[in-house]
């Protein structure tokens with residue numbers, strides 16, 4: 001007779017494609033392999049606070065043999081990325097006790113996993129984390145669930161924008177998500193053939209961008225350009241040129257993409273036609289790519305195995321082609337982790353003539 005367990009799963013932080021594949025893998029493996037009961041906790045820490053659960057059953061999820069989770073974006077459990085959660089810790093801990101869970105599997109980004117780990121420590125919960133985020137800024141894992149799909153979404157947008165930019169000889173600025181980390185901008189910018197990639201980890205100067213645009217026109221005859229700008233891009237503090245349009249550390253209230261567009265227009269005396277596209281939450285929507293489905297499924301499977309082996313306080317990560325559970329403190333201590341300004345992808349982009357901020 002297998003030991004019975006009742007485990008909980010929740011999704012927290014910004015949603016992303018692939019979350020339902022994690023839920024599907026956890027429910028199927030826990031139910032079919034171990035014969036456990038799995039309950040979903042709606043809206044992350046809000047559901048914990050209110051002591052809410054929904055029973056997840058892999059047969060119940062089937063629709064005439066077709067699993068609806070195969071074709072649903074977002075998360076069927078709902079998610080939140082705000083709230084004064086730690087101030088409500090004692091109520092959450094009391095609610096958690098009443099749920100009678102043997103373990104909790106939480107799917108989240110760095111922010112959510114940090115909060116949930118803190119709660120797990122205070123409540124002595126049996127806790128396993130699964131990394132998801134289109135920012136891909138959770139340390140120690142090559143991929144987080146949702147990132148690959150978001151990269152593909154941005155590349156798809158670039159494939160479209162490049163033609164309209166070329167048709168009108170325009171500079172097209174594409175603002176993508178990434179407040180602290182530029183992984184999404186860097187990966188999609190390289191894959192989509194961007195001329196400039198502006199990320200938070202490498203401050204840009206407006207003169208550097210304008211010089212690059214001039215070189216594209218004058219030396220190579222390229223009359224259009226594509227700039228991928230992360231929403232958290234930063235102006236170099238030592239900017240000397242164009243100082244009248246470029247205030248170091250100034251926070252734009254129009255969005256980073258439009259801010260840089262305005263700077264280019266002013267710095268080039270209105271000689272360049274610039275347009276801005278903000279991709280926004282489109283980047284978090286849609287169905288997951290095959291890679292995200294595989295990752296989500298492999299992470300869900302190993303997270304359940306960790307519970308079976310009673311190895312807690314870990315986060316599953318993807319390293320060297322396999323899932324590797326890592327101590328949660330170690331992962332969170334290094335998160336969020338940004339782009340290495342001297343890393344191979346930055347070198348690759350620079351080698352192809354992409355402007356990525358000024359070299360020091």
Ligand SMILES: Nc1ncnc2c1ncn2[C@@H]1O[C@H](COP(=O)(O)OP(=O)(O)OP(=O)(O)O)[C@@H](O)[C@H]1O
Pocket residue numbers: 012013014015044045046080081082083084085108109110111112113115132133134135
């Ligand atoms: N479930 C939650 N409950 C309360 N606050 C949260 C929760 N998840 C995140 N937050 C808060 O929101 C802030 C931003 O979190 P963030 O958006 O980075 O979420 P995340 O889990 O890292 O996922 P992602 O970055 O992919 O959206 C965190 O620093 C934290 O204060």
Ligand SMILES: O=P(O)(O)OC[C@H]1O[C@](O)(CO)[C@@H](O)[C@@H]1O
Pocket residue numbers: 013014015081133134135177178179231284
């Ligand atoms: O609009 P929301 O849901 O608060 O979240 C936006 C933020 O979440 C992230 O998409 C990560 O999920 C960031 O890149 C972005 O700034």
Ligand SMILES: [Mg+2]
Pocket residue numbers: 013109110111112133135336
């Ligand atoms: Mg985050």
